[in-house]
Amino acid sequence: MGKTILSVDDSATMRAMLEETLSEAGFDVLLAKDGVDGLEVLERETPQLIITDINMPRLDGFGFIEQVRRSSNNRAVPIIVLSTEFDETKKETARNAGATGWIVKPFDPEKLVGAINRLTA
Amino acid sequence: MMTDEYLDESGKKLEFVSFQIGQQEFCIEITSVREIRGWAPETSLPHVPSYVRGVINLRGTVLPIVDLADRFGLDATEPNERNVIIVVQIKEKLVGLLVDAVSDIIVVPQDEIQPIPEVNGELQLQFAQGLFAVRSRMLCIIDLTHVVPELERGAA
Amino acid sequence: MSNQGIMQVFFDECDEQLSELESNLLALEGGEHNLEAINAVFRAVHSIKGGAGAFGMEELVRFAHTFETILDQVREGDLTPDATVLKAMLKASDVLTDLVRCARDGENVAVADVEIVMEQLNALNGTEAEKEIDESDDDFEIEFQPVPVCLDDIDCTDAGEFARFEISFRPRPMLYENGNDAVYLLRELRSLGEIEVQCDADALPTLDEIEPEGAFLTWQVTLHTNSDESKVREIFEFVQWDCDLSISAGNSLACGEAGIPDKVEAHLCNPAVGPADPGQFDAGSEHAETINSEAAVAPEKPSKSANIQATIRVNLERVEQLINLVGELVINQAMLEQQAEVAGLDRTSAICSGLNDLQKLTKEIQDGVMAIRAQPVKPVFQRMHRIAREAGEATAKIIRLVTEGETTEVDKTVIERLTDPLTHMLRNAIDHGLESPEARVRAGKPEEGTICLSANHRSGRVVIEIADDGAGIDREKVRSIAVARGLIEADTALEAEDIDNLIFRPGFSTAEQVSDLSGRGVGLDVVRRAVEKLGGRVSIASQPGIGTKITMSLPLTLAVQEGMLVDVADHTLVVPLAAILESLKPRSDMVNEIGLGKRLIKLQDSFVPLVDVAETLGFRKAGIDPTQGVALLVETPGGTRCVLLVDAIQGQNQVVIKSVERHFSRVPGIAAATILGDGRVALIADTEDLVAHHQSVPERIEPKLTAMG
Incomplete structure (x- = not known):
């Protein structure tokens, strides 16, 4: 049975890459183009893990993570932040918002899949 | 069953559609045939060789029609409803070949196909890529790639 | 999806982001100091950088990174986006556009330009500039190495040292x-x-x-x-x-x-205790609230009022296929109708009313499918801002480009082919239409010249106008140039409007000096040719001292065309309606033989060459007596006027355009084909080619005639 991963990113390129990488690794992939979109997906779906960008229109990654952590049905899902940024304050903000981990873009597909596998085992 | 398998191993078999032009019989490989349909009046094109009879509407596709008899230097066909158009694919393009009638589908082991003897100067042999005999009949395999040189000119 | 496919997604996204970038920068320039615009600008550059990094497009990443650093300062309020800053940013967005294009086309980058703009950006960084440059190089190294967190990084190199x-x-x-x-x-x-x-x-x-x-x-x-x-x-x-x-x-x-x-x-x-399964302890959500005190204040619930419409990306091929199928449907429906008429069915019969409904549905489906290909003109219009900026710089004129009706939708292909003529027209307006700032002030006008670019739908066509508030066309000058170039006789009587239209004639160029902008020997005739190739028309209106307005009227789609069905020696031929100026029945006194079988027809005061279509296409050996046929006065996309002689006119119809080249090759004199109500193919004439062919051949086609039968 495939695990379902939700990927939230405003960049179509990044979404395409993640979809490619993750479906090749055998995951079912859900895509959302920003935080609002992501929350809408989560109203219907319960993915095993979420990968989110930080910088997005309408609702950014921090806000999105907070909303997920407050939700009733996806509260404990691991959330990996996938961002080009890497400064400590941003990481701390993400952690405080409820992020599980942080990976810097561009990502190494093998490592991303490895991280997902460990967080969803 | 045993025999079929045995044949498969001994040599590749090729399938051909055979057809008649006048008294002669030709064939083309079945893999390039898209469909066979009855003749319909063409719309003639300006400034094309006489063997390009024109274009017809094949379910929305503008399909050029080539009179093979004319192309082979035989008497040009005077088509009627009994004539047949073999729609073939030549590279990326679809072309309708106007012939008198389609006779058969023939399966021939590849090693029975003979090269063209060099004695004959007839035009149609310029387009032949091989010969084979079925019972008493001699069939000439047509190489479609050079039959319609206009296709290679492509878009201007 | 292949890597190539993802790269295509990336470049498509770049186009969107660049357009977003520019429109937001322009909004900022226009005085809208809202945070959302700044964020959008930042995101656009950020997204491009992210994707470029993934594809290893280093040049692009490096530039985007520098750009982003400045944008971040603006976002954080450390740098005020004043006119200077915005100007540099607009320039940077132009360079970014170029870099994306270079990456896509695999071209070499004009490094000097990139470096200059990089320096300009870094200069905005003030005292921190040099430090920032050094740092950014370091950052670069780190940032684009995947830095894994919570990942296994087994360092196998120093095995043994346990x-x-x-x-x-x-x-x-x-x-x-x-x-x-x-x-x-x-x-x-x-x-x-x-x-x-x-x-x-x-x-x-x-x-x-x-x-x-x-x-x-x-x-x-x-x-x-x-x-x-x-x-x-x-x-x-x-x-x-x-x-x-x-x-x-x-x-x-x-x-x-x-x-x-x-x-x-x-x-x-009990080592098993502790939430091993993240989903296991869903129950007490209120509890989570109480212990989650560390979390930052949650943002307001995102408003749904933004209401961004959902879109999907569809492979263009699928759309094309659908359009083809609908074309079939249209033809089939017309065939059924014709059959019903042939069978003499009562118009009030159930079959006929059913056919009527089918026709309406078919039309609606056709419109619906065409709408899929329709896209707003916005991206093309936005590109014009850059053209205006550059042209303004090159001519030392101060320009304000105003765009209107950016949401007007036109067929994708029409849009794609619109950029060149529009660019040319805009440059022309800046180069020749607008006066220099000094001249404007002398004329009592504001220093800044305004050009208004607008689009709107008018009676089933899209109308694009480009209007400047310049000096208007200097008719005396145009006239004397036209005479000098041999386009008109010195004593030809012309209305003001006719003089204005001379600027579209091939070989006409009002530039006294060949400037960077207008190029050598390239005039507005190129614009006209491009527009008419699209089945459109160009017209010009000018008022001395007040300005000039050029209007283009284009079809909404290229898949369907309005055509005149005519008889030509037993053939039905379609002549594009857009090309036909008028039709007339020639009288014998209008026709003049000029030898070699060539004839001229006299219309008002001018002589126009007569082209016997059947003869030119080789459908008939000799031309017919013009008085027995119908003459269509056409103007080719190249601007040549001539009269096409046909046997009779059948009527006007909308035709679905089908390619002849797709399965055959280019046929002289023929632009495409269509399928008529009776299911037969009819050829669509290429007026320009017909005229050219007529001038060069008649004898050469002789041997083919017998063969054609």
Whole structure:
């Protein structure tokens, strides 16, 4: 049975890459183009893990993570932040918002899949 | 069953559609045939060789029609409803070949196909890529790639 | 999706982001100092950088990074986006556009330009500039190495050097709340080497007292690994505040017990306790609120009022296929109708009314499908801002480009082919239409010249206008140039409007000097040709001292065309309606033979060449008597006027355009084909080609005539 991963990113390129990488690794992939979109997906779906960008229109990654952590049905899902940024304050903000981990873009597909596998085992 | 398998191993078999032009019989490989349909009046094109009879509407596709008899230097066909158009694919393009009638589908082991003897100067042999005999009949395999040189000119 | 496919997605996205970037910069320039515009600008550059990084487009990444650094300062309020800053940013967005294009087309980048703009951007950074440059180079190295967190990074290179670490960690509830789990961390540790794990569950309360989402276990781990301490710490990097952690590099003598912290209290031992499955403890959400005090204030619930319309990306081929199928449907429906008429069915019969409904539905489906290909003109219009900026710089004129009706939709192909003529027209308006700032002031006008670019739908066509508030066309000058170039006779009587239209004639160029902009020998005739190739028309209106307005009227789609069906020696031919100026029945006194079988026809005061279509196409050996046929006065996309002589006119119809080249090759005199109501193919005339062919051939086609029958 495939695990379902939700990927939230405003960049179509990044979404395409993640979809490619993750479906090749055998995951079912859900895509959302920003935080609002992501929350809408989560109203219907319960993915095993979420990968989110930080910088997005309408609702950014921090806000999105907070909303997920407050939700009733996806509260404990691991959330990996996938961002080009890497400064400590941003990481701390993400952690405080409820992020599980942080990976810097561009990502190494093998490592991303490895991280997902460990967080969803 | 045993025999079929045995044949498969001994040599590749090729399938051909055979057809008649006048008294002669030709064939083309079945893999390039898209469909066979009855003749319909063409719309003639300006400034094309006489063997390009024109274009017809094949379910929305503008399909050029080539009179093979004319192309082979035989008497040009005077088509009627009994004539047949073999729609073939030549590279990326679809072309309708106007012939008198389609006779058969023939399966021939590849090693029975003979090269063209060099004695004959007839035009149609310029387009032949091989010969084979079925019972008493001699069939000439047509190489479609050079039959319609206009296709290679492509878009201007 | 292939890598190539993703790259295509990236470039498509770049186009969108660049357009977003420019429109937001322009909004900022227009005085809208809203945070959302700044954020959008930042995101656009950021997204491009992200994608470019993934594809290893270093040049692009480097530039985007510099740009982004400045944008970040604006976003953080450290830099005020004043006119200078915005100007540099607009320039940077132009360079970014170029870099994207270079990356896409695999062209070389004009490095000098990039460096200059990079320097300009860095200069905005003020005193920090140099430091920032150095730093950004360093950052660059780090940033675009994948930096894994919570990942296994087994350093196999110094195998043999085994160290022992004593790790003690006690997760706090926060660790579980953030979707993590002790199990994951233990697995990470195991990936570094051999581990021995002890669970200390002394702190675990009895079952009736237990807090279901609390954290009560302490883990003691002895790790034998050839990794160094930083690797071990890295595993805990993201949870270091969510647990009590101690890592000590022990020697082989130091024993497990030394590592156990004193504070551990024990009651019960069950290593399975603790939320191993993140989804397991869903129940008490109110509880989560109380302990989640550390979390920052949640943002306001995102408003749905933004209401962004959902879109999907569809492969263009699928759309084309659908359009083709609908074309079939249209033809089939017309055929059925014709059959019903032939069969003499009563118009009030059920079949006929059913056919009527079918016709309406078919039309609606056709419109609907065509709408799929329709796109707003916005991207093309936006590109014009850059053209205007550059043209303004080159001519030292101050320009304000105003765009209107950007949401007007036109067929994708029409849009694609619109850029060149529009660019040309805009440059022409700036180069020749607008006066220099000094001249404007002398004329009592504002220094800044305004050009208004607008689009709107008018009676089934899209009308694009480009209007300037310049000096208007200098008709005396145009006239004398036209005479000098031999376009008209010195004594030809012309209306003001006719003089204005001379600027579209081939070989006409009002530029006294060949400037950078207008180029050598390229005039507005190129624009006209491009527009007419699209089935459109161009017209001009000018008022001295007030300005000039050029209007283009274009079809909404290229898949369907309005055509005049005519008889030509037993053939039905379609002549594009857009090309026909008028039709007339020639009288014998209008026709003049000029030898070699060529004839001219006299219309008003001018002589126009007569082209016998059937003869030119080789459908008939000799031309017919013009008085027996119908003459169509046409104007070719190249601007040549001539009269096409046909046998008779059948009527006007909308025709679905089908390619002849697709399965055959280019046929002289023929632009395309269509399928008529009776299912037969009819050819669509290429007026320009017909005229050219007529002038060059008549004899050559002789031998073919017999063959054609």
